[in-house]
Amino acid sequence: MINIWRLTKLQLLSSFGLNKALHARDMKERRKLLLLSIAILIGVSMIAVASFGYSYMMALTFEQLGRMDLLLAIMMAVTSLIALFTTVYKASGVLFGFKDYDLVMSLPIKTSHVVASRVLQLYVLNLFFTLIVMVPAGAVYVIKVNPESVYYLFFLMTLLFIPLVPIIAATIIGSLISWISSRFKASRMVSIVLTFAVIIVFMVGSFRMNGNEQVLADMGTGLGDMIFKLYPLTSMYVDAVCSYQIGSFLLFIAISVITFMLFTIILGSKFKVIHTGLTTSHTSNRYQMKSLKASSPFFALYRKELRRYIGSTMYVLNTGIGMVLLLAMSISLLFIGSEQLGQLIDMPQLSTLLTTLAPLFVSVFVAMSCTTSCSISLEGKNVWILKSSPVPKQTILLSKIAVNLTVTLPIVAVSCVLLMISLHTGWMESLLLLVIPMIYACFLAIAGVLVNLKLPNLEWTNEVAVVKQSASVMVSMLIGLVSIVIPVGLSLLLSSINGNIILLGIGLIMIVVCAMMYRYLKIKGEQLFQSI
Known part of the structure; x- marks a missing residue:
């Protein structure tokens, strides 16, 4: 015992x-x-x-x-x-x-x-x-x-x-x-x-x-x-x-x-x-020598990071569930309507929330799909290879951000178009519905990298410890939650003001925050990466 x-x-x-x-x-x-x-x-x-x-x-x-x-x-x-x-x-x-x-x-x-x-x-x-x-x-x-x-x-x-x-x-x-x-x-x-x-x-x-x-x-x-x-x-x-x-x-x-x-x-x-x-793994018994293809350091790192992402079942499941749920909800709304879906999931007010706060509602699923919050930690003891590679460290970090955006942006775009159809939104509402979740995707991708640089865990023996239980993942989730809860609260408190104006202001603020984080990443990114 x-x-x-x-x-x-x-x-x-x-x-x-x-x-x-x-x-x-x-x-x-x-x-x-x-x-x-x-x-x-x-x-x-x-x-x-x-x-x-x-x-x-x-x-x-x-x-x-x-x-x-x-x-x-x-x-x-x-x-x-x-x-x-x-x-x-x-x-x-x-x-x-x-x-x-x-x-x-x-x-x-x-x-x-x-x-x-x-x-x-x-x-x-x-x-x-x-x-x-x-x-x-x-x-x-x-x-x-x-x-x-x-x-x-x-x-x-x-x-x-x-x-x-x-x-x-x-x-x-x-x-x-x-x-x-x-x-x-x-x-x-x-x-x-x-x-x-x-x-x-x-x-x-x-x-x-x-x-x-x-x-x-x-x-x-x-x-x-x-x-x-x-x-x-x-x-x-x-x-x-x-x-x-x-x-x-x-x-x-x-x-x-x-x-x-x-x-x-x-x-x-x-x-x-x-x-x-x-x-036990299966390998093909046929191997053919093919010509090697050269690419820029960024695209080489991007493909390597994307293969690492797809190669980990735990990684995909933990960060992809948000996108799967978003797409499933968007498709279901085409057939059953927001009111019926609200009754099904015990949220009678879902129809009203979707009409007024659809961009922030979609952003909740985006916050569940941050791959960068553990991408550096997953390098583990092999991080020295990247640290010693003759590539600007900002390029390494940007490749990880690009994978996050690859996972989120296409599904967000498709889901938002489906929501526009099912919710019958106007042109301004449709624009905000499409743009604000994408801004949040960029914000959370950059924030995840910065948090992981500050709270790395390179001494893990199981991917679960990094993907689900690491400090950087928890802090990134909290940042995503707070960044959405605060705008939702303001929208509900300021219900007398046009909702589109509030959402537009939120979008502009998030763009400024993203620009500031990106600038910080360019200035301090290499120093932070080399210090882990």
Whole structure:
């Protein structure tokens, strides 16, 4: 057990760069850690407040029905769905895609312990999201019901076991996707397509389960029965926490723990075989010598960066999901309309928001697709090759920005044209709808490079640690969120002013900010790159 704990601790410290920050004597590094901690705290607080507000709104309906237990049932199901959704496309990378496989497997440690530490790493990461969703819901339940003291004990203890079964299910699905894709020559592309398909199926299914408050009121007991049938552990959880049934409490914990232990033992016994099967690649038996083509340093670096992007399934999935969702939403609006889509995803006000804030709404998806926030970190220990290459470092950084724009701009252009058709926008609204998301794409691409230069992580052993968990990715996401939330808030506060004028002002401000960041990149880019 001590080996599992040590491995898990080392992996978590390495994933978030905490090990280096905690032991660094440089005050600059400690200052970065402090600023990062503050940024993360602000982000977590915003999400927690939003989660509390959503739970409170649902509680008002369930209170009238006399079914407050449905609040915890729904939020527990949502938490499990989030764990399943976010773990599917990173499970295979965490379990089988770590670079130090040979080093770890050569240690005098049982294979099952290595597997357990990897699954525990996934568990800790998902427990964070579980707390953000369930703690506010539990607080709302306390306010409305004023339960007995045993509720607090059962609620806190069951929190630790909620993510276990969804993580195992997601790990199996993710591993199956990797295994199926490894049978094909274009394994990475097949893996990307299959994972996107699974994610979209999950999202469509979750949307169809949602409804507005009137639907929740009409369904009443039927809603609880549906959730309990789809995920039986929800019934045990509600019986334990809301009805204080000790049998359900023990059964819920036992099923979660036993499932985890059995999965770890079985996977540990077949781990080496599975790893070999998943990492096996296919090569063509025909090779033809062709003439080499010369190009400018920028285009050579651009093609190299684009190949690096496409060659990483995790990289594409994490940064491409925003564009996929944007395109899917734009196409769906052609057939079902904004009002029907709003009802489907439990946002009745979606039609109004799209009409007045369509450019900023599209920019939210752009903010989810920043590839530059981890592009430098992904160079890893090979960054010395770029640092020593006889190429201006601004060219290297611009090639990374160009890949980001290649991923976002074409899909943004197509999606915006589709939105113009479905929303019947005027010429001014159409122009703003097309231009502002593109400005945001440039802003976030440049900001991502600058943040990654300031917060690089070059000592990773797993791409997940860089693509999903690194400090630069978190800070870049926070910058993107704040840069959109502030204009949205101003637009809502200044509703008496013409919305086009506000959006035009926002666009001009963002252009000025982009120009300032680009100038800073040209002046300080080489110095920052050489210092990492």
